[in-house]
Amino acid sequence: MPQQSARTLTSQQKTTSRRPAGTLYRGREGMWSWVLHRITGVAIFFFLLVHILDTALVRVSPEAYNAVISTYQTPIMGLGETALVAAIVFHAFNGIRIILIDFWSAKYQKVMFYVVIGLWVVTMLGFAPRHLMNVFSH
Amino acid sequence: MATTLDSPRSPYARPTGKRGTNWEKWGWIYMRGSGVVLIVLIFGHLFVNLMIGKGVDALNFGFVAGKLASPFWQWWDVAMLWLALIHGGNGMRTIVNDYATQRVTRGIFKWAILAAVVILIVLGTLVVFTFDPCPAGSPADLLPKFCPAI
Numbered sequence: 145m146p147q148q149s150a151r152t153l154t155s156q157q158k159t160t161s162r163r164p165a166g167t168l169y170r171g172r173e174g175m176w177s178w179v180l181h182r183i184t185g186v187a188i189f190f191f192l193l194v195h196i197l198d199t200a201l202v203r204v205s206p207e208a209y210n211a212v213i214s215t216y217q218t219p220i221m222g223l224g225e226t227a228l229v230a231a232i233v234f235h236a237f238n239g240i241r242i243i244l245i246d247f248w249s250a251k252y253q254k255v256m257f258y259v260v261i262g263l264w265v266v267t268m269l270g271f272a273p274r275h276l277m278n279v280f281s282h
Numbered sequence: 283m284a285t286t287l288d289s290p291r292s293p294y295a296r297p298t299g300k301r302g303t304n305w306e307k308w309g310w311i312y313m314r315g316s317g318v319v320l321i322v323l324i325f326g327h328l329f330v331n332l333m334i335g336k337g338v339d340a341l342n343f344g345f346v347a348g349k350l351a352s353p354f355w356q357w358w359d360v361a362m363l364w365l366a367l368i369h370g371g372n373g374m375r376t377i378v379n380d381y382a383t384q385r386v387t388r389g390i391f392k393w394a395i396l397a398a399v400v401i402l403i404v405l406g407t408l409v410v411f412t413f414d415p416c417p418a419g420s421p422a423d424l425l426p427k428f429c430p431a432i
Binding site: 188202205210225236246274278281 | 328333337367370408
């Protein structure tokens with residue numbers, strides 16, 4: 145069975161006319177979208193843990209909450225927030241791409257990856273200047 | 283250890299002899315369902331907190347308490363809390379299953395993820411529904427405008 149699978153893969157890789165040939169997940173757009181989805185997902189998860197803890201300080205006292213939230217308003221954290229939003233926006237749009245691949249068709253997965261990148265660029269052009277102005281305009 | 287790998291696009295067949303609820307299938311469905319809802323909730327959250335007005339510069343207790351005093355934002359945040367933590371926890375579980383090769387480390391990682399998810403869901407839910415936007419004895423300039431002057 146393993147030998148047969150390996151042979152199927154190599155033979156499918158040579159045919160470029162039939163798409164999706166071989167695998168969706170190795171090399172090129174399919175693999176990179178998968179890698180980015182994992183990395184952004186893990187990053188967002190760890191931020192989420194911290195973000196719930198810092199927000200929980202509203203239950204402690206206004207002073208405690210303000211002390212911690214003011215560290216989010218520094219230039220370095222402002223850049224970090226831009227990176228975080230970039231990760232969230234990619235994960236969101238690529239998530240829609242995954243749903244479309246699963247429930248509609250894998251035929252356009254490469255095109256959809258570039259649509260994801262395009263929408264990500266547009267969204268970040270809308271977000272990043274505004275956020276960075278808020279951060280750096282003290 | 284000899285492992286047989288199926289060709290990537292071979293149809294999935296559930297191991298024979300497995301009965302009862304197919305949790306992996308429901309997990310797979312949950313990731314997609316919660317993902318769509320989370321896009322709406324998180325994009326709304328980011329827009330209201332970072333884009334409107336002075337964005338991150340305006341964030342303080344007065345702003346957050348003002349929001350969380352309304353049931354609309356309480357339920358918005360609680361929905362985000364539950365959906366996002368379970369979505370993220372399940373994603374981390376998938377990654378641990380992929381990369382942790384020892385049975386014991388895999389178990390430790392997954393119990394740690396479960397503990398983090400459960401503790402933060404309980405903590406976050408309690409905070410949202412029990413906190414007081416106008417705590418007694420706090421300086422008025424730190425509180426939302428609707429708090430009665432003491």
